Amino acid sequence: MPTVQLRKFEKVCDIIDRHGRQAAKLIPILQEVQEEYRYLPEEVMTFVAMSLGLSPAKVFGVASFYAHFALQPKGKYVIRLCDGTACHVKGSEPILGALYERLGLSPQRATSDDLLFTIETVSCLGACGLAPVLLVNDKVYGQVSVQQALGIVDELVKKEGAHADA
């Protein structure tokens, strides 16, 4: 489908143009590209590299260095559990374990096959007064217990199940 392909790169071209095609703006460019695709597809990174006059290896090097860049697609719901010091001492580990178990995921397999859920830990969300903290996409949940965390996930599973049935 050539038309789809063309449109795809048009967006990327827009982003690159907006940053004046400067190689120094590589990180903001990749951030915006990721916002568009929810991850950084390999061919898009190659395209970005060529447009900026960089080698694909250089772009891949930068993308793989920063935790924020995803080289694999992520789920519709990205569940991020804070594992900062405060959250850690207030018991974030049992919550993480329970979430992995409920969704059948693990640190090695963080995204579910149906691309609904991704579980990640983050080093600190800076909401330590509310430890332990859980983030689902952009929504912050504070002072969560294992039961509450599972409840939040169950609710999402139910909602998605209802969509699938309908």
Place this chain on the structure above:
Amino acid sequence: MQTLRSPMEVAFEGREGLRKIVICTGTGCIANGALEVKEAFQRELAAAGFATVEHFTQLGQLKGGDDSAYLSKSGCQGFCQMGPLVSIQPEDILYTKVKASDVKAIVERTLKAGELIPELLYANPVNKTRCRSQHEIPFYKSQTRFVLKQCGDLDPESLQEYLAIGGYQAAKRCWTELTAEDVCKEMLDSGLRGRGGGGFPTGRKWELTRVQPEPKKYVICNGDEGDPGAFMDRSVMEGNPHSVIEGMMIAARGIGADEGYVYVRAEYPLAVKRVRQACADAREAGLLGDDAFGTGRRFDVQVMEGAGAFVCGEETALMGSIEGERGMPSPKPPFPAQSGLWAKPTVINNVETLATVPLIMAMGAKVFRGMGTGTSPGTKTFALSGHVLNTGLIEVPFGLTLRDVVHGIGGGVTNRQGKLDAKGFKAVQIGGPSGGCLTQEHLDLPLDFDSLRSIGAMVGSGGLVVMNHGTCMVAIARYFMKFTQQESCGKCVLCREGTKQMLLLLEDIVEGRGSLETLDMLQELGTAVQRGSLCGLGKTAPNPVLSTLRQFRAEYLAHVVEKRCPTGECKALAKPEIAAERCKGCGLCMKKCPVGAISGELRKPHSIDDALCIKCGACAQACRFEAVVGV
């Protein structure tokens, strides 16, 4: 000497009877539902016939009178666990944990009838008395809120309000009346030291950059606050973004820079949004741009969002990241003051440092020196968290003791159930993954740069995590090691491989495979990593391990010699037991045990069968008498 006016004073000027309702919209309060509370206020105030404005610029529409209200929002007020916080002025009432469903009552009872709603006031957990305002709450009473003060008063999204309280006056004076030398000298005289961790004198940094002959220079604000357990920079950027920009303008004047960057951590979306907005507003008002304060000289600021790398908090790595590279540190010298961003002289300061600068310029170096200690003047914000009654963002003058912080402001140490425990204090972890542990014997140590350094700890970014006796120090050391190991950029072999080996050694210990030799190896390797790493990350990565090894050796020995974790946190070493003297024989644990390992008669002490037990800890969680030990 100029002083800043309070936002309250400005709002009430000539408007008798006006009420100001401030809703805290820091990340914490938003998570607890502050935005819903705000919507409820909009609804209820309209229903009750109040003339309401929500922006400082609209205040002119109000004439005052009992039925007029200014519904405003503020940045983080620090007491996140009690959020959403709503304060009502001029009565000076602070309502805590406000829900949208409480708002109708607040409007009718407090605003209209003038009575207090006791259930919404903060209850002092010690004597159960209700506190009417911030000044009565122990958490706030012992603090000196200086840099954070306006975070809790001001609408962070309103340049006009910041200007009305006297904001940008200090920068204006620096740009129009003072010379670059004057600005640097004032900073030197103030004795301000960098709040980002190292404590290097800010004035000296500026002076070193000022004297460079190269005409192009940069100012960078380091908002890549990566230390887990620290969130003061987030609060300042979210709560008072203009103070950071004003600080950068003063720095720019001092060194002669025409361009600046604010580098904000990617995990702080609200901070990114507010700083970007603040820059745009300041540009529109002609403060930033080609003609700063009408002087014909240029200074402009760009905001760059980080991409999730802890090491970018290190200044040379951060500059690499702005240049579009992998964020890897480079050797110093040359220092950024000589060759920084794009190889030009660069001043790079932390958020809190820059937010302090306009206050110093307004009050004068001499007055500023009156706060804190001789070598560490001023105040420092700390993020107090962990096992204390009151958690949140605090600000105290340097030199306050740890005891004042933990027991005074923090309200004391809590146990596993969150109840006060007078004998619960075990340690405080200060300075995050690069810091160390303070124990009982350090409770009376003044908190300042030099006394902390003298005992092998550091102020660092200001995270203070209080730990009770239920916390295993070996597990904490492993936690930090895991963090630094993941965040090591990989440039230096000792940091890259050394932290990995240290983590493996710590894992051996918590899983019962350790021996005395493991401890020796940890010590040796830790020292080697400190010496053989280029940047601050590697140089300080072994600190949590080395400091716990020194201060909690007995705990390490219990793990490796007796194969026992004294706190029961290390599951692999757990041997759950029921303390007969505390067991009431209620049978709750028996019901909760998933494998039927607990037996006993009603009202008589129960016991656990080791052969069946899977060490899940369900019994300990269920027990209301803390009778299950060792798990």
